[in-house]
Amino acid sequence: xxxxMDADALNEFLSSEFPQVAAEYRVERVDRSRLMVxxxxxxxxxxxxxxxxxxxxxxLADLAVYCAIxxxxxxxxxxxxxxxxxxxxxKPEAGKDLIAECRVLKLGRVLAVAxxxxxxxxxxxxxxxxxxxxxxxxxR
Amino acid sequence: xxxxMDADALNEFLSSEFPQVAAEYRVERVDRSRLMVxxxxxxxxxxxxxxxxxxxxxxLADLAVYCAIxxxxxxxxxxxxxxxxxxxxxKPEAGKDLIAECRVLKLGRVLAVAxxxxxxxxxxxxxxxxxxxxxxxxxR
Amino acid sequence: xxxxMDADALNEFLSSEFPQVAAEYRVERVDRSRLMVxxxxxxxxxxxxxxxxxxxxxxLADLAVYCAIxxxxxxxxxxxxxxxxxxxxxKPEAGKDLIAECRVLKLGRVLAVAxxxxxxxxxxxxxxxxxxxxxxxxxR
Amino acid sequence: xxxxMDADALNEFLSSEFPQVAAEYRVERVDRSRLMVxxxxxxxxxxxxxxxxxxxxxxLADLAVYCAIxxxxxxxxxxxxxxxxxxxxxKPEAGKDLIAECRVLKLGRVLAVAxxxxxxxxxxxxxxxxxxxxxxxxxR
Numbered sequence: 001x002x003x004x005m006d007a008d009a010l011n012e013f014l015s016s017e018f019p020q021v022a023a024e025y026r027v028e029r030v031d032r033s034r035l036m037v038x039x040x041x042x043x044x045x046x047x048x049x050x051x052x053x054x055x056x057x058x059x060l061a062d063l064a065v066y067c068a069i070x071x072x073x074x075x076x077x078x079x080x081x082x083x084x085x086x087x088x089x090x091k092p093e094a095g096k097d098l099i100a101e102c103r104v105l106k107l108g109r110v111l112a113v114a115x116x117x118x119x120x121x122x123x124x125x126x127x128x129x130x131x132x133x134x135x136x137x138x139x140r
Numbered sequence: 141x142x143x144x145m146d147a148d149a150l151n152e153f154l155s156s157e158f159p160q161v162a163a164e165y166r167v168e169r170v171d172r173s174r175l176m177v178x179x180x181x182x183x184x185x186x187x188x189x190x191x192x193x194x195x196x197x198x199x200l201a202d203l204a205v206y207c208a209i210x211x212x213x214x215x216x217x218x219x220x221x222x223x224x225x226x227x228x229x230x231k232p233e234a235g236k237d238l239i240a241e242c243r244v245l246k247l248g249r250v251l252a253v254a255x256x257x258x259x260x261x262x263x264x265x266x267x268x269x270x271x272x273x274x275x276x277x278x279x280r
Numbered sequence: 281x282x283x284x285m286d287a288d289a290l291n292e293f294l295s296s297e298f299p300q301v302a303a304e305y306r307v308e309r310v311d312r313s314r315l316m317v318x319x320x321x322x323x324x325x326x327x328x329x330x331x332x333x334x335x336x337x338x339x340l341a342d343l344a345v346y347c348a349i350x351x352x353x354x355x356x357x358x359x360x361x362x363x364x365x366x367x368x369x370x371k372p373e374a375g376k377d378l379i380a381e382c383r384v385l386k387l388g389r390v391l392a393v394a395x396x397x398x399x400x401x402x403x404x405x406x407x408x409x410x411x412x413x414x415x416x417x418x419x420r
Numbered sequence: 421x422x423x424x425m426d427a428d429a430l431n432e433f434l435s436s437e438f439p440q441v442a443a444e445y446r447v448e449r450v451d452r453s454r455l456m457v458x459x460x461x462x463x464x465x466x467x468x469x470x471x472x473x474x475x476x477x478x479x480l481a482d483l484a485v486y487c488a489i490x491x492x493x494x495x496x497x498x499x500x501x502x503x504x505x506x507x508x509x510x511k512p513e514a515g516k517d518l519i520a521e522c523r524v525l526k527l528g529r530v531l532a533v534a535x536x537x538x539x540x541x542x543x544x545x546x547x548x549x550x551x552x553x554x555x556x557x558x559x560r
């Protein structure tokens with residue numbers, strides 16, 4: 001599974017295709033084994049009490065998996081999530097960005113499976129884990 | 141599992157506790173068998189092409205399950221999602237609100253399990269299904 | 281989604297294709313809305329203490345979903361499970377068979393999604409819930 | 421999370437508590453980061469065509485997670501699975517045992533979360549991945 005889009009290419013793609021959310025995220029690293037994305041945590045992501053909301057963590061995992069697949073199949077693909085399973089394990093630390101660390105487990109002709117661990121920036125224990133299946137559109 | 145908060149009480153609770161998101165949702169019906177919540181779909185929920193985003197559907201399911209649990213245990217509880225599994229099955233219809241129809245399968249001392257089907261308003265086939273586990277805080 | 285295999289046809293198919301397990305199960309009812317399968321609980325399904333084991337409940341849910349898909353696409357298909365999510369909610373009653381009640385939520389060209397609730401025979405509350413995705417083989 | 425039961429202790433525990441299944445499995449390695457269990461694949465685990473069945477893979481993952489938790493909390497505990505999510509990604513190789521490699525992500529007071537990757541013995545790519553939540557019984 002060669003990498004065909006690096007972190008810069010992915011960030012540019014997000015900015016042009018998803019301008020409304022791209023400013024919240026930054027792909028920080030891509031290689032054959034791992035992709036890392038940062039969520040720049042802001043007011044919109046917080047629950048009362050200052051914790052990052054579950055849906056914001058889900059959105060980060062989804063974006064990380066999406067980028068990890070695009071990194072391998074290129075920017076034209078219209079991949080969509082078909083299944084996700086997520087465990088919320090710890091409260092994110094207040095005032096810290098979140099980092100998703102994503103690994104692609106299978107990149108098939110029709111389906112891709114990946115998993116992500118989510119950490120508070122600098123934290124040792126994962127806040128959440130997520131596995132996702134994406135449907136890969138047929139090549140034209 | 142008696143209902144201790146009706147739709148009005150839940151909507152008031154959301155407005156006071158989650159003012160930043162409450163305007164997007166409305167609990168439309170609560171009884172012992174079902175709870176229904178509407179997501180008023182707006183620009184912020186859309187992906188390019190006009191489809192409601194996966195994270196927005198996840199957030200709707202999460203809110204529906206949360207409300208279904210509060211309807212049974214009352215407004216003081218600090219319940220949190222511990223696990224969610226979601227299947228995205230069909231593209232939501234453009235320009236339609238989404239309706240989550242939620243059913244509580246178990247309300248234990250420590251854990252609650254519920255499932256939700258998500259429909260485009262007026263649609264016959266579900267757009268997504270979701271099951272969630274919530275951790276119930278111990279009574280004081 | 282017309283039904284092309286009824287309960288008798290499914291039971292015969294199981295007997296001829298999966299003789300080693302078919303004796304444990306019986307498809308009891310199939311229609312457009314529901315399929316019901318019984319697990320005849322025996323020693324091999326029990327954990328110490330007399331409870332049906334988790335893997336036996338998983339196997340029942342898997343078989344129910346498989347039959348519900350075959351009921352709609354016919355006996356030739358080589359459908360395989362790609363994803364399953366299961367919640368174990370209550371202890372099955374000792375000495376009772378288990379009933380899986382399965383509903384197909386989507387039958388696409390490539391993927392099918394179904395869910396099953398598992399009950400102790402005669403019980404009112406579900407023992408477990410399961411959702412599964414099956415990959416449908418391409419038509420020849 | 422100190423290890424309080426090593427591989428030998430776990431294998432002895434399985435033999436005495438689950439004599440009907442213990443012969444199929446062997447815990448091969450336990451340390452703070454990983455636990456590995458082998459499923460000795462036999463006729464009973466196969467589907468027509470010689471592939472290991474989905475429920476057999478589920479049972480292996482379940483046993484691996486159970487052992488990984490016992491390795492940390494000791495043999496007396498009556499932990500039970502509350503949730504599992506599994507992705508079946510590749511066909512196991514015919515005639516090979518399966519290896520589950522399990523990692524504990526959280527060991528809380530009430531819930532434990534772990535994940536397992538399943539490989540055909542000697543294979544480089546995982547056959548399946550599974551994440552599970554166990555409920556930990558209160559200390560007496």
